[in-house]
Each structure stands twice: as structure tokens, then as C-alpha cells.
Amino acid sequence: MKTLQVELAERSYPIHIGSGLLRQAELLMPHLAGRQVLVVSNETVAPLYLDAVTAALTDYQVETLVLPDGESTKNLQTLEKILSVLLEQGFGRNCTLIALGGGVIGDMTGFAAACYQRGVAYIQIPTTLLAQVDSSVGGKTAVNHALGKNMIGAFHQPRAVIADTDVLGTLPDRELAAGLAEVIKYGLIRDAGFYTWLEQNMTALRNHDTAALTHAIEQSCRHKAAVVAADERESGQRALLNLGHTFGHAIETGLNYHDWLHGEAVATGMLMAADLSARLGWIEPGVVERIAQLLTATGLPVQPPAIMTPELFRRHMAVDKKARDGQVYLILLEALGAAVVTGDYADDALAATLEHFCRTAQPA
Ligand SMILES: NC(=O)c1ccc[n+]([C@@H]2O[C@H](COP(=O)([O-])OP(=O)(O)OC[C@H]3O[C@@H](n4cnc5c(N)ncnc54)[C@H](O)[C@@H]3O)[C@@H](O)[C@H]2O)c1
């Protein structure tokens, strides 16, 4: 097992990464605030892993909540279900929530923990690659609104992250690829060497090679922990983790959170950001081609769905959380491995990127 630390003074916490961790009660127990525990999972993950987690908690009042699956359930109605269970079971301020699932369960459970009695403890047990490399770390919690992705949420750090690499054995290939999109993101924004390693090891990663996946998870968590430690609430460099997300979130909202996975939308969004960077003369067109090749080799889409028009992109991009006084801020590339957050780009270059990608759009 490898343990990394998210250094946030009194809110610091460990990220444990390794095989067989789900059943290790000693990893969970130090982080439980009291005897009352609610494990939140979904109808896909619970039959696979819920028993292993509850079996590790013999001396506690353990309640479980199994939610429906899918991004379209990440909303205020589902949040209310979690809060209702906590109230019905008489949970107090020293209860602990455990998120057992992918990023959807993690974001909603974390937000419920942030809201319940103005804030209780929670632990992340991420079961998708995406959640192990990104969403379980950093304390961004949220639900979606019909008008915008993650629009209702809070920063609330977990007490611990327990990433058991064995659970990736049951993850469908499409979900694995979606997680790899966020892994590629770290290479693009801050680690050209890691990006090259991903190019060289993509076949092994897609074949569920444990050593390759473990390396990718460790490197990703190392990057995320460092960025979050430096800028917990996104007043500066944390925004770099949003590469491709202004375009990607517009796609997810445009599709009403159906059909495309978050990682898929981010993949196309990252290529759009690279295309815009090239149009501005910040990177060579060859870099854009190299990114398109890696995303394609990963099995990720590189064109938006046909429903997306330049107008629809602009409408949804306008409500992005990075927008300031009506100006949309974007993460753009200065090189492969170096990114900036900027509102200082020519609008006609953005228009050209949107036109180019919408002309070549895929059927949804
Ligand atoms: N908070 C953050 O910093 C952050 C970062 C990135 C993404 N996110 C959010 O995370 C969400 C996407 O997360 P995701 O990609 O994990 O999606 P997800 O939670 O919907 O999980 C993907 C699918 O895999 C299934 N699944 C989960 N674990 C499994 C396993 N071990 N075996 C078999 N099936 C399994 C799920 O039931 C689901 O059907 C989005 O809502 C996105 O906005 C948040």
C-alpha cells in the first residue's frame, strides 16, 4: 500500500492506494468521528462491495443507503434522500458518512456531509478510476442543476481516501477510459514526462494492467494533492484542474446529463482547449494532433455530440464557475505540460474553435 497525504493543516488527510484495502477496518476506524456511520452507495456498486465495507465495521451503528445509478441522479432530490436517512436514523453531529462508489456518489455524499447539521465527517472509498484519480481527493462536493453542472455545492474535505485498486477489476472499459481522461489531464497541465509515459503505456492501462494503473493513480493523486494543498478553494492555480471542463460541462449540461460520461466530455473539451491554444499561436498544431492521437488511443471521443452548436456551447459556458463579470475564463495550454487560466484570448479564435468542432460533431 502507498499512502500520500493531502497537506491542509488541521484538514490534512491520507490517500491510501493499494490492493485489498476495502476489507482493512484499521484504515477506516481512525477516521470515524463517532459510532454512527452511513454508507452511501448505488445499485451497481452495492451488490459488489457494500458487504465488504460493512463487515469491517462490527462495533458501529451502520446504516446503508443504496441509490439509483447515473449522473442524472446527481441532483437536489437525491441529496434530500441522503439527508432524510440521516434524520430518520437520529444521526448526530459526530456521525460519519462513507461514500462507496464513483464520482457521482462521492460528490453527493460529500455534499450531504457538508450540509448535514452544518458539516459532519465523511470518508471517500472511490470505486471508479475517475474517482480514484480525481473526484475523491480535494473536497469539491456538489450536485447538478438543469442549467449548470456542479452548480450547487461546497468545499468540504474528506477525513480519508481509501482507493482499493482491486475494485477496478469490475469496472467496464468505457468507464476506465473516462477515468483515463482525467489522468491525461494531469500530464497536459503539469507533467510532460508523465504524458509521454501515458502515450507509451496506454495499451497496458486499457488492458487493466494493475502495475500501470497503480502508477497512474499514484501520480494523479500526487498531482491533485499538491494542487489542492497550494490552493484549496480555487483562488488561483487549482483552476488548472479544470482543463477542458468549461467545454465539457457545456456538453454534459447540453445533453441534460445523459449519454456522455464526464470523462468523455472532458476529453473532447481538452482537445477543444488545445485547438484554441493553437489558434492563438501558443502551441504548435502538432501538439494538438498528438493530444488527439492519445485521446483516440484511449477510446475517448474527440468531437462533441451533434446536438452541440456554437450557440449552445456559449450559453452553457457563460455560467461556468470561473466566469467573472460575464468574461469566460478558460484553461489553455502554453506547452504540453504547462497550462494557464486566462480570460485574455481573442473571441474570434474561440468562435473558430466552436465552429470547427461543431461542424465535425458526432451524433449524440
Ligand atoms: N469532486 C471532484 O473533484 C470531481 C472530479 C472529477 C469528477 N467529478 C464528478 O464525478 C462524476 C463522474 O464520476 P465517475 O466517472 O466515477 O462516474 P459514476 O460515479 O457515475 O460511476 C461510473 C459508473 O461506474 C459504476 N461503477 C462504479 N464503480 C464500479 C466498479 N468498481 N465496478 C463496476 N462498476 C462500477 C457506477 O455505478 C456508474 O455506473 C461526475 O459527476 C463529475 O462531475 C468530481
Ligand SMILES: O=C(O)C(=O)C[C@@H](O)[C@H](O)[C@H](O)COP(=O)(O)O
Ligand atoms: O478538483 C478540481 O478542482 C477540479 O476541477 C477537478 C475536476 O476534474 C472536476 O470535474 C470538478 O468537479 C470540476 O469542478 P467545477 O468547479 O468546475 O465544478
Ligand SMILES: [Zn+2]
Ligand atoms: Zn473532471
